[in-house]
Amino acid sequence: MTLYNLGTLGSTPVVKNNFDLNASEPTDVFQFKITSGKNINLSLTDISAGDDADIQLFKDANLNGVLDDFDRKVGLVSNQASNHDDAINFKTSSGTFFAEVSRFAPGSSGNVSYDLALSATEPSGTVPLSASFSNLLPREFIVGNLSHDVTRTGSIDNRNTTDVYSFTLGTFEGVNIKLNGLSSDADIRLIRDFNNNRIVDAGEEIAHSTNGGINSELISNFTTAGNYFLQVTEFNGATNYNLTFDQFTTPFA
Numbered sequence: 001m002t003l004y005n006l007g008t009l010g011s012t013p014v015v016k017n018n019f020d021l022n023a024s025e026p027t028d029v030f031q032f033k034i035t036s037g038k039n040i041n042l043s044l045t046d047i048s049a050g051d052d053a054d055i056q057l058f059k060d061a062n063l064n065g066v067l068d069d070f071d072r073k074v075g076l077v078s079n080q081a082s083n084h085d086d087a088i089n090f091k092t093s094s095g096t097f098f099a100e101v102s103r104f105a106p107g108s109s110g111n112v113s114y115d116l117a118l119s120a121t122e123p124s125g126t127v128p129l130s131a132s133f134s135n136l137l138p139r140e141f142i143v144g145n146l147s148h149d150v151t152r153t154g155s156i157d158n159r160n161t162t163d164v165y166s167f168t169l170g171t172f173e174g175v176n177i178k179l180n181g182l183s184s185d186a187d188i189r190l191i192r193d194f195n196n197n198r199i200v201d202a203g204e205e206i207a208h209s210t211n212g213g214i215n216s217e218l219i220s221n222f223t224t225a226g227n228y229f230l231q232v233t234e235f236n237g238a239t240n241y242n243l244t245f246d247q248f249t250t251p252f253a
């Protein structure tokens, strides 16, 4: 195990690219603290082809500054199969935390490389809403090319404050994006990662819909071809949701 101490984590993402794991060094642990309530965002991407890495988040529950068996009794895990991206978005109070990236041995041969990004944005439920959206872009749910209507169902809560969908809009195609079926307030935003760094940089939010209460959200009549991310984010409380990509064709490219 290799331990990296990142100090205090803030909203500016900390990026650890091209890190490696192998059979003799199967885990990396990134220690950090947050000094007030935040949404902790973790994004594990670019896992080497043919391999599998997973991520877990633990709090230093016994306040001894060390990741131990006591802390490991409670934690969050993202263990998508193969080299699918992993994501954790956790609303929590202040403390010291450990993000552990581990090589899943049965799914990996030799070296496993990965990119990890970490950030601590404002906690869900605070305003402005823009401060609590995750600024990380794991491909949690891959919709692919929108050649027809697509509806996905999901749920968000304090232990999963964000879901991220990736999709592609081709030429002569448009989309209306709708979020409904809510029992608590949730919001959406559309992002184009122009520089492909899997971080939401200035100018990369294309549109958002942030109505109050359980009102549905809508980003309508979007017709610019390209690759996009759609974030569904908790405002307050747990809710299921329906996310619909209503695809249509346009007479222009």
Ligand SMILES: [Ca+2]
Binding pocket: 060, 061, 062, 063, 064, 065, 066, 067, 068, 070, 071
């Ligand atoms: Ca501990």
Ligand SMILES: [Ca+2]
Binding pocket: 087, 089, 140, 160, 161, 162, 163, 164
């Ligand atoms: Ca999620």
Ligand SMILES: [Ca+2]
Binding pocket: 193, 194, 195, 196, 197, 198, 199, 200, 201, 204
């Ligand atoms: Ca970017």
Ligand SMILES: [Ca+2]
Binding pocket: 185, 186, 187, 209, 210, 211, 212, 213, 215, 217, 235
């Ligand atoms: Ca809303």
